[in-house]
Amino acid sequence: MPADTHLSRRDFTAAALSLSSARQPAGNAPNILWITTEDIGPQLGCYGDRYAVTPNLDKLASDGLLYRHAWSNAPVCAPARTTIISGLYAPSAGAEHMRSYTSLPEGLQMFPCYLREAGYYTTNNAKEDYNLAHTGRVWDDSSNRAHWRNRAAGQPFFAVFNFQTTHESNVRRRPHTLVHDPARARIPAYHPDTPEVRHDWAQYYDNITAMDRQAGGVLKQLEDDGLLDSTIVFFYGDHGPGIARCKRFPYNSGLQVPLIVRIPEKFRHLAPKEYRPGGASEQLVSFVDLAPTILSLAGIKAPAHMQGRAFLGRYPAPEPEFLHGFRGRMDERYDMVRSVRDRRYVYLRNFMTHLPAGQHVSYMFETPTTQVWKRLFDEGKLTPAQRHFWEPKPPEELYDLQSDPDEVNNLAASPAHRATLERMRRAQRDHALRIRDAGYLPEAEIHARSQGSTPYQMSRDESRYPLRKIMEAAEAASLGKTDPKSFSDADSAVRHWAVMGALMRGAEGLKKDHARLVKALDDPSPSVRVAAAEALGRYGNEQDAALARQTLLELADVRKHGGYAAIAAWNAIDYLGPKAAPMKAALAALPAEDPNLPERARGYVARLIKTVLPYL
Secondary structure, eight states: OOTTTTOOHHHHHHHHHHHHTTOOOOSSOOEEEEEEESSOOSOSGGGTOTTOOOHHHHHHHHHSEEEEEEEOSSSSHHHHHHHHHHSSOGGGGTOOSTTOOBOOOTTOOOHHHHHHHTTOEEEEESOOOOSBOOOSOOOSEESTTOOGGGSOTTOOEEEEEEEOTTSHHHHSOSSOOOSSOGGGOOOOTTSOOOHHHHHHHHHHHHHHHHHHHHHHHHHHHHHHTTOGGGEEEEEEESSSOSSBTTBTOOSHHHHBOOEEEEOOGGGGGGSOTTOOTTEEEEEEEEGGGHHHHHHHHTTOOOOTTOOSOOSSSSSOOOOOSOEEEEEOOBTTBOOOEEEEEOSSEEEEEESOTTSBTTOOOTTGGGSHHHHHHHHHHHTTOOOHHHHGGGSBOOSEEEEETTTOTTOOSOOTTOGGGHHHHHHHHHHHHHHHHHHTOGGGSOHHHHHHHTTTSOHHHHTTOTTTOOHHHHHHHHHHHHTTOOOGGGGGOSSHHHHHHHHHHHHHTHHHHHHHHHHHHHHHTTOSOHHHHHHHHHHHHHHSOHHHHHHHHHHHHHHTOHHHHOHHHHHHHHHHHHHHGGGGGGGHHHHHTSOSOOTTSOGGGTTHHHHHHHHHGGGO
16 A cells, blocks of 8 residues: 555644745756647657648757656546646545545645745646645746746746647637648548548547647747757647547547647756657556656655656656556546556546446537537447447457557457556556545445545545455456445445446346335435436336436436535436436426535536436
């Protein structure tokens, strides 16, 4: 078990005090500039993409080092940025779900705080979007006016400029006159080749070209200020492209990002051994590594609680064998996926196999590609590779990125790849235990079990969170191997996974566990009751459906059990389909917002109501 598993408040304070002596950057500390953009993969000229037009970033790469295997850990912005700012995998802080909100324990800080304490001027222009509360003053300035030019004379800076030009919303913006020829766009094997899809991909590349000009403008300002020789420059994207099966999905297509680092000659001693201008690194790096890396460049040893490793600077650590990704709730839709990659393979562990990857996330369905892709699925006009996104998920997926870069040939059942599958499966399990992944709990229970504390502390308290037992129940459920005794386990999360296992087995699960599911409708945990009601409502007779409707109507009311339980209940109602019709009027009378939810998450119940009610 990791050293930080049972840290007390006193331990956190002691760790913070011991670290303070190391928070003095070496003389002549480097300035650090981050140029980031949203929703792009490595579709840049410097990565060998001949369709891309990116002269400024190509020039940056020719002067710096390009990373071929960089992952964002999360395939959507808020949990990805949470991982960056904290130096923690978001699931270890109970913060994996999109636009959730929680806190870190006293004594743990967002990494710019350590830079500020060391004398750096820290600026962010301008997006934050964290799932964590600020830990004191994080930025000297976080606004659209933030700039290194506002620092004190001679003060080293850490400055972030974030561009939204490439965001998903700009892929679907119309009208748009295409610059890139859609006939030349490469269409991934998982997408249908239609005019709508080609337009979206061409517009995506247009946006990258526009963003490249913005990046060039910031680099020009750095040159005009005479700071090129004293500033280490990073460029990266925050996760994969803003097109379905990329953004929101923890395949390599959703997690791989471009990462370019330029280190001037003056600070070449802080570079890795493989650094050379115009070079490429095969190192495995991910967002959880960025915080310790920036601290290391500033001459600060990262605090022990950080879960990544520095790949640059004074305190580099050995390269990991694997990178790790995760998917939780995406806006109004729940899911749980964990992924692992090495230099060749990517592995996905799906814990909710009854759900398709392509659940109806309202925001995602605004994009033409998503709409036409789903329509063609409904019409039966897709290839097997294209249908996979809309069908229930297998428990495990394994892809060879060398021979199958689009990740459409699942090797999980291949005898020739058995050893690889088992190695990566073991890596996923070991990682979950090491970071104390809180995502094995339903979101409502993460917050219920953390009352008076934080999810980070709760997940390290075995009495509140017996992770190994819960994880084994989740694995068994998704494989159709639930132990009947799990339905009566003392821990509600184990009971939840037992019921989920019956739900995932469909009619067969209902037949085998009918009595247990009926009993679960009276479980103290709202999360258990939601899952039991969905199983009975979808696969049972009319009497079962009536019991399910009664249970879900109560749980869908945000006033009774809170917003997270209501989001889960509305999802279950949606999957009941016509069987939920008798309660349409009663559902329409329910409130659409829980004022106790974080402000950014309050609209999710309303989105579900808008999606579900018209079809009942």
